[in-house]
Amino acid sequence: MHHDFDSQRQYTLQHDRRLSAADGQLQMEGVGLAALAAEFGAPLFVYSTPEIRRNVDEIKQAFASHANTRICYASKACSLLAVLQVVRESGISIEANSVNEIRRCLAAGFAGSQIVYNGVVKRDEELEFAIRQQLHAINVDSEHELQAIDRISRQLQIPVRICLRVEPNVKAATHEGLMTAFRAKSGVDLADAEGICRQALDMPYVKLCGLHMHVGDQVPDAEPFGAATRVLVDCARQLEAALGVRFDMINVGGGIPAPYRYATDRGLGGPDNMQPQIGANEFAAAVIREVHAWREDIEICIEPGRKVVSSAGVLLTRMVTAKRKTLLREDGSVEGQVQWCMLDAGFNAIPDYKDWYFYVYNASRMTDSHNQPVKLGGPLCDGGDYFRHGPLGEQFLLPEASAPGDVLAFLDVGAYQLENQTVYNAQPRSAAVLIDGPGQYRLIRRQERFDDMLLLERDLS
Structure with a gap:
């Protein structure tokens, strides 16, 4: 040993x-x-600035076969202003999970149109701030949140782009605390998605752009990403047909793993997610395969954090x-x-x-x-x-x-x-x-x- x-x-x-x-x-x-x-x-x-840039380049190359890809760095992974500036200079977008993370992104030079906003708790004053920034999308986590967005956007008379976060309920072999399926707090049930989307279509300032999900963090194999994307695509296809709409984007979240025990390390065993068998290429292939079986023109949005800065x-x-x-x-x-x-x-x-x-x-x-x-x-x-x-x-x-x-x-x-x-x-x-x-x-x-x-x-x- x-x-x-x-x-x-x-x-x-x-x-x-x-x-x-x-x-x-x-x-x-x-x-x-x-x-x-x-x-x-x-x-x-x-x-390391060079390492951040190398990691971003790896993700860009992995998604090269789908030109309409938006990479949104998950700023919660490391929100130091200087790090955010390196990320911005690398030419990608960003994800925030609170109003102060949005403010950090703006302070680092990101435009509102480069930011997607996640989170299960978005207070009225936070939604108002976000709507005023005209973000790329707010990922809506509940019917109640959607109704708040409708009310505030009417008051402000400002259009707002949204995606609905759904829960695909796909098992992933990672630490229990990193799981986002079965009993997780985020997202809405697939069965409720159509009713919530119908409400959004009747809201004058709300633009329903697509669906959002997140499988989990530090998942060591590609199958859960492919399976969850398949569920998301099936849901999107059904919603497009039922509602007579055409979505602009599909957001598959983050989860690209980073190695903490390297592939050449044959020492002590441990959790599989410390020595993942996949990287950005396998993640991208699993996602693109399922999306292209449906549509090749739609924007694929991803939210890597750990892979960019770990x-x-x-x-x-x-x-x-x-x-x-x-x-x-x-x-x-x-x-x-x-x-x-x-x-x-x-x-x-x-x-x-x-x-x-x-x-x-x-x-x-x-x-x-x-x-x-x-x-x-x-x-x-x-x-x-x-x-x-x-x-x-x-x-x-x-x-x-x-x-x-x-x-x-x-x-x-x-x-x-x-x-x-x-x-x-x-x-x-x-x-x-x-x-x-x-x-x-x-x-x-x-x-x-x-x-x-x-x-x-x-x-x-």
């Missing part, structure tokens, strides 16, 4: 388009990561202290010894609520063999604040010479980690740096300060 992990480390250094080593230290896009931690402090998120982000954390402890069984007998390495980043920086696997390397000693089993603990006053999913179960592998002061790198943390940071124990939220190319990097978010934490309690206006 140690050999498998270390072989993967060496393979990654030799073949990964993002990573390399110089003077024994890990580099990303030619920039030394330990040096970034020294300059900006840790914990520190580091993002591999573009690394978290740097410093080892602050280390110690050995005895492992005891419940009967008091000794099971063995364990080496603990305590980091300045814990679940406050990388929430582990979905049992995720990350490669962790010593960025300060990247070319040393990683063969020493250790447990990695965070700084929080919580006995559960330690990382549980390493190459040896709850243990990770680091160089034997690892010592306090070393910088560790968690790979592939670009999606949903920075966005989910907490301030538990008054731990500040992390700074972020963006690497634009070899030797080119910039601070795009400073670390939270103590005064920032008190601001909402001091400024009560």
Whole structure:
């Protein structure tokens, strides 16, 4: 097992388009990561502009056989303004799930016509703001929401484009918390779609553009996407015939998986969704096949988030202290010894609520063999604040010479980690740096300060 992990480390250094080593230290896009931690402090998120662009290009190429494709980056994956600007410059559109996400998209330079708006809760004031921006589409989640859109659009006398989110109820082999079928809160029943769409057709400022769905996140195989698209297409075909309309678009949502255990990694097993067998090409083929069986002219809208930014982000954390402890069984007998390495980043920086696997390397000693089993603990006053999913179960592998002061790198943390940071124990939220190319990097978010934490309690206006 140690050999498998270390072989993967060496393979990654030799073949990964993002990573390399110089003077024994890990580099990303030619920039030394330990040096970034020294300059900006840790914990520190580091993002790669070239990797974001490469990921977007992969998705574009995957959908090249369907020219009328709209790629809408799911901004919830990482909504840093600088990251959103890189996404915008790559030539794609964007998806938002709250009015403040819409505002972030606008602040990053997106036009309202480039934004689709999701969400199960859209308050009247949020809908009013969205309608005023003349978005590409609002994905309607309920009959009640549609009626609110009708009322507000009449008051404003502004047309609004909508899609109706339906629930295809297709099983996908991913983490239970990432499932959106059977018992999920989003969307309407297929049986209710016609009645709701008929209401929309009678609303003077509402333009019914099509249907929307979402299968799930980090789904490891293509079949659920094909099956769900087939359900969505069948529903759209039936609605076009029953209502005498012709839809402009069909939105199949997101879900393109990103690898957290790489295809070349033959080490410890784990959930299939950590080592998916598909990527953008297989996702696109499954979707396009089903849509083209119906219509080849319609706009296909997709909402990838994780695939765009996951591999573009690394978290740097410093080892602050280390110690050995005895492992005891419940009967008091000794099971063995364990080496603990305590980091300045814990679940406050990388929430582990979905049992995720990350490669962790010593960025300060990247070319040393990683063969020493250790447990990695965070700084929080919580006995559960330690990382549980390493190459040896709850243990990770680091160089034997690892010592306090070393910088560790968690790979592939670009999606949903920075966005989910907490301030538990008054731990500040992390700074972020963006690497634009070899030797080119910039601070795009400073670390939270103590005064920032008190601001909402001091400024009560």
